[in-house]
Amino acid sequence: MRSALRSLALILTGASLFAGWPQTTPERTELRRTSTVAEVRAFMEALRKQAPGLEPYQPKGAPRATETGKPLLAWRLKGAGKDPLRVYVNANIHAGEVEGKEAIQQVLRELLQGKHPELRRNLDLVVMPAYNADGTDAQDPAIRSYQPNPTESGVGRRENAQGLDLNRDLMKVAAPNTRWLLAMLNEFDPAAVLDLHTTNGSTHGFHLTHGPACTMGADEGLLAFNRKMLVEVRERLKTEGMPTYDYGNFVPYRPTAEKPPTAWETYDAHPRLLTNYPALRNRLAVLSESYVYRSWPDRISDTRKFVLACLGWMVEHRNDVRSQVREAQDRWTAAWAKGPVSLPLSAKLKEVERYAFEWVDPIRDDKGHLTGEKGRTRLELPSFVGFEGQDFVDVPAGYLVDPAFVPRVLPVLQAHGLRVQLGTSRPKSLAVLHFQESGRKLAPGAYQGVFTLELQGAWKAEAPPKKQQAAWTPADLDRALYIPLDQPLGRLAFYLLDPRSSDSLVYWGAFHSALVRGDGMWGEPPRFPILAVGRGEVNAVSATPMSAPRTQE
Numbered sequence: 301m302r303s304a305l306r307s308l309a310l311i312l313t314g315a316s317l318f319a320g321w322p323q324t325t326p327e328r329t330e331l332r333r334t335s336t337v338a339e340v341r342a343f344m345e346a347l348r349k350q351a352p353g354l355e356p357y358q359p360k361g362a363p364r365a366t367e368t369g370k371p372l373l374a375w376r377l378k379g380a381g382k383d384p385l386r387v388y389v390n391a392n393i394h395a396g397e398v399e400g401k402e403a404i405q406q407v408l409r410e411l412l413q414g415k416h417p418e419l420r421r422n423l424d425l426v427v428m429p430a431y432n433a434d435g436t437d438a439q440d441p442a443i444r445s446y447q448p449n450p451t452e453s454g455v456g457r458r459e460n461a462q463g464l465d466l467n468r469d470l471m472k473v474a475a476p477n478t479r480w481l482l483a484m485l486n487e488f489d490p491a492a493v494l495d496l497h498t499t500n501g502s503t504h505g506f507h508l509t510h511g512p513a514c515t516m517g518a519d520e521g522l523l524a525f526n527r528k529m530l531v532e533v534r535e536r537l538k539t540e541g542m543p544t545y546d547y548g549n550f551v552p553y554r555p556t557a558e559k560p561p562t563a564w565e566t567y568d569a570h571p572r573l574l575t576n577y578p579a580l581r582n583r584l585a586v587l588s589e590s591y592v593y594r595s596w597p598d599r600i601s602d603t604r605k606f607v608l609a610c611l612g613w614m615v616e617h618r619n620d621v622r623s624q625v626r627e628a629q630d631r632w633t634a635a636w637a638k639g640p641v642s643l644p645l646s647a648k649l650k651e652v653e654r655y656a657f658e659w660v661d662p663i664r665d666d667k668g669h670l671t672g673e674k675g676r677t678r679l680e681l682p683s684f685v686g687f688e689g690q691d692f693v694d695v696p697a698g699y700l701v702d703p704a705f706v707p708r709v710l711p712v713l714q715a716h717g718l719r720v721q722l723g724t725s726r727p728k729s730l731a732v733l734h735f736q737e738s739g740r741k742l743a744p745g746a747y748q749g750v751f752t753l754e755l756q757g758a759w760k761a762e763a764p765p766k767k768q769q770a771a772w773t774p775a776d777l778d779r780a781l782y783i784p785l786d787q788p789l790g791r792l793a794f795y796l797l798d799p800r801s802s803d804s805l806v807y808w809g810a811f812h813s814a815l816v817r818g819d820g821m822w823g824e825p826p827r828f829p830i831l832a833v834g835r836g837e838v839n840a841v842s843a844t845p846m847s848a849p850r851t852q853e
């Protein structure tokens with residue numbers, strides 16, 4: 301009798317099928333498979349039949365599909381309360397990291413079932429469970445075979461069908477997925493973006509690691525608030541028996557008994573990453589990394605718990621979230637009234653605290669699969685989970701882009717939502733400044749399909765003397781694009797357009813025909829395709845290169 305009652309209780313609490321609620325693909329298949337794009341859509345359609353509120357979401361003018369025709373599908377669940385907080389949750393940008401895709405479907409079902417009334421009332425959610433739609437459907441048991449996986453389907457592919465890592469595409473906007481995302485940010489304008497991943501890296505004792513935006517050049521107050529949110533979420537989850545910490549890896553990356561860990565380090569301060577990009581727009585972000593060596597159902601359940609904890613914190617602090625975002629925006633506007641605004645061209649890792657870590661010494665089988673633990677060592681280590689800006693420069697009033705590059709550059713600037721004007725509207729009281737290049741590094745190997753270009757130099761009132769170089773005529777200046785930095789997205793405009801920025805359109809090759817002249821291009825030299833407008837003579841900098849990425853989440 302007792303066991304019968306227990307079974308009944310399990311059915312009532314666990315299997316949602318009982319009440320007609322849809323099940324996710326892992327739930328339906330006893331964990332043998334993860335969802336395809338079509339299965340996500342079928343689940344969402346079934347949810348919509350069960351309860352009102354969930355609607356398909358498509359930002360105006362955004363692509364509806366990837367290059368191969370896979371649909372880009374998102375849904376919106378708008379809270380019934382007064383002025384709900386807008387939040388966007390992204391999953392499967394790396395489609396081998398499938399846990400977020402499954403967890404967010406469960407979270408939406410629970411919200412519609414009335415299990416989290418505070419969240420249901422006070423959140424206006426947009427979710428895209430299968431952001432990398434091509435990778436989502438390219439499932440293969442051979443992918444990420446070092447982790448416990450759904451046995452039948454395996455998991456999807458990291459990159460999109462063109463071979464691009466979509467989590468490096470936020471600035472250059474090469475993929476339709478990115479154009480969709482930027483259109484969503486411009487239209488829906490969430491206060492926070494959550495992006496759900498799974499680690500590949502260190503064997504640590506946390507169930508999940510997470511990160512706030514760590515963006516070079518973003519508002520320091522907002523970054524500090526972003527960190528505070530995750531420290532408080534971490535402490536709350538700890539009391540519930542779920543150890544979590546800032547995303548990172550041990551140094552050295554693969555410690556041994558002879559070379560044990562000496563530090564913990566996070567990853568990258570570039571805005572090309574989805575969880576760094578929103579901070580340049582004065583918005584919050586959360587990176588979630590379920591732990592690769594937890595079991596497959598545990599990884600889903602950890603991600604679900606973490607997402608709910610973050611959403612809970614944001615709802616509880618929603619007035620604070622709103623005022624922090626507004627104040628960051630106001631500080632940027634106010635800075636222009638005070639005189640030269642300066643921003644960093646690079647960033648270095650910063651020790652934020654010392655923390656007690658558990659280094660897990662794993663047992664691996666002959667194929668390298670982790671099958672158990674030899675033991676755990678408790679270590680207090682310096683934790684480098686933040687960045688400090690360096691190589692600060694005074695930013696100009698704006699940039700002019702050569703009319704010859706308008707077809708290539710304008711669509712990218714517009715996708716970002718920047719205010720772009722004609723050169724005729726540049727402030728005529730200020731000087732037109734020319735870039736004096738003092739050094740360059742053209743990458744010897746390609747990165748995301750581009751031989752990237754890092755330039756050093758300074759803006760000067762005189763054009764560098766170069767024989768036969770095409771001059772800028774007054775008509776050229778008038779026909780150029782003018783992008784003022786004194787606009788709400790001015791920080792973003794700086795990192796896209798300053799030739800010294802290591803995430804700029806120069807870096808990503810948009811101007812290579814003018815800036816990278818191979819031996820076969822022997823004619824008259826073209827002019828430098830970007831000018832600045834400003835007060836003249838700003839500091840020259842030889843930017844310190846960012847530390848080389850050690851790993852990829």
Ligand SMILES: [Zn+2]
Nearest residue numbers: 394497498853
């Ligand atoms: Zn990832």
